[in-house]
């Protein structure tokens with residue numbers, strides 16, 4: 001029996017059992033039957049969470065782009081691999097077939113080589129959602145270079161930090177980008193970042209908005225002429241299964257972002273397998289994930305997972321509100337999208353606009369709806385179900401993380417009965433555990449605790465680039481022999497999981513994972529600021545918004561608060577990006593601290609959320625008087 005495509009609930013339970021009772025046999029079968037290897041593995045899995053060290057398919061050799069492109073050529077070479085839908089609806093969509101994708105990736109790979117990029121080198125990709133983004137990712141993988149995609153909404157400072165952390169030799173960018181009615185000077189941001197990045201030797205620039213930009217002699221090259229001259233075939237570099245495929249940064253509870261390292265073989269197997277099952281993808285389907293390739297969702301479920309299955313995947317350059325809030329539905333109708341995957345924050349923003357935009361479009365092609373990135377509230381879930389899926393398309397609420405590489409807890413549509421706000425059951429091979437505060441596993445149903453994973457899965461991140469100790473401390477030290485996710489969860493009476501949100505200093509705003517520490521570090525750079533603390537508070541579109549408590553230095557007192565607020569948000573925009581701006585900023589005389597000097601965020605969170613009836617235990621507070629003051633002046 002092939003376990004590659006699960007179609008009903010009994011089959012799920014049966015395959016799940018097999019996958020946890022005998023993981024190596026299970027994954028070996030999946031890997032063997034559905035992928036192209038240049039050499040098979042010597043060992044399916046070796047692992048030790050105390051080091052931590054995890055290796056899947058060790059000894060195997062492959063190139064992921066052969067799996068994503070070459071092996072499809074003789075059976076579906078003319079099939080569309082990527083549909084590019086531009087920002088401006090008047091501009092024609094592009095359909096890139098697997099044959100064309102092969103040629104484009106090969107040419108790009110040859111350009112990289114000509115520019116001196118070799119296996120193992122890091123290449124930073126800072127591009128908008130244009131075809132060159134997917135193509136450059138695959139071109140890196142073709143030659144074994146490690147891509148580090150940085151979301152093109154990050155600021156020059158954030159970009160420079162990431163380039164330097166991975167010592168990237170090259171940056172791939174564009175002259176600019178379109179975002180709704182706006183254009184953004186991407187190349188200007190890169191130029192600014194590069195004043196601080198001695199490791200970068202060259203920059204490739206794609207033309208998108210045709211503006212007159214500065215090109216640094218000897219460093220910057222227009223991409224197109226190089227592609228035109230490049231040879232149309234490129235022999236793939238043969239990689240080890242455990243060779244790094246990419247680095248992707250995620251925020252953490254200290255200032256520096258964490259460069260999560262994903263490797264080749266296991267990542268490929270798991271993202272492809274989850275894609276097939278969680279979207280029930282069939283050969284003629286058109287699949288659309290609205291995420292940006294700058295996030296893990298885009299890596300795994302716009303590029304690698306879909307292409308590995310020979311799917312047609314849509315890349316959308318624009319935003320849901322341009323030219324109006326009907327844009328998503330117009331695209332669904334135009335390309336007859338069968339699987340639609342988006343974030344709760346987008347659903348809430350669209351729901352706010354009412355249903356008239358939906359009613360103008362034929363959404364009957366939709367078979368599966370997905371959500372990811374943050375907990376989905378009941379109201380948004382029902383709006384999505386009623387109005388987009390017309391109660392006929394199951395919703396897959398997929399819980400996972402940058403670190404997990406692929407979906408971890410999710411329904412399998414048409415197999416798992418869904419339940420609003422529940423991510424439901426662990427995917428095949430995933431062994432979750434809920435832990436109590438004393439480090440003990442909570443067994444049984446109708447319980448809640450901290451969500452851990454007990455057993456390795458193929459697409460887990462292997463380390464943090466350049467800092468294995470931090471990887472161990474962050475994920476493998478809180479609970480013995482378990483991967484700690486940073487999330488809380490509950491398990492209901494039938495064993496379904498509901499993710500309740502972060503239990504650490506990470507706040508999810510509009511589906512973006514933001515650490516409080518880097519934002520506080522940015523604020524504290526303002527000359528008038530003494531100290532600050534950031535917490536999240538509930539927001540009806542963003543899920544959470546940011547609330548900042550700021551104490552001023554003596555020199556800052558008496559300054560106009562509105563101006564200070566603007567300046568603080570300006571610094572945050574420069575250091576991180578506009579996604580991290582604060583919705584509310586309260587100036588306070590002090591911050592509530594424990595005797596050991598730790599800020600008591602729990603209290604600040606309650607005040608920001610207007611939930612002050614019970615502040616909990618405040619007996620360890622050093623300065624209880626500031627709490628009253630903060631409450632009296634809360635925004």
Ligand code: WT7
Nearest residue numbers: 297372373374375397398399400401402499513
């Ligand atoms: C955090 C990871 C995985 C791709 C996008 C985010 C939250 C993610 C869900 C969900 C509730 C979710 C968690 C997780 N999260 N999906 N379906 N329900 N919460 O990746 O930026 O690494 O963020 O997003 O808190 O830990 P990320």
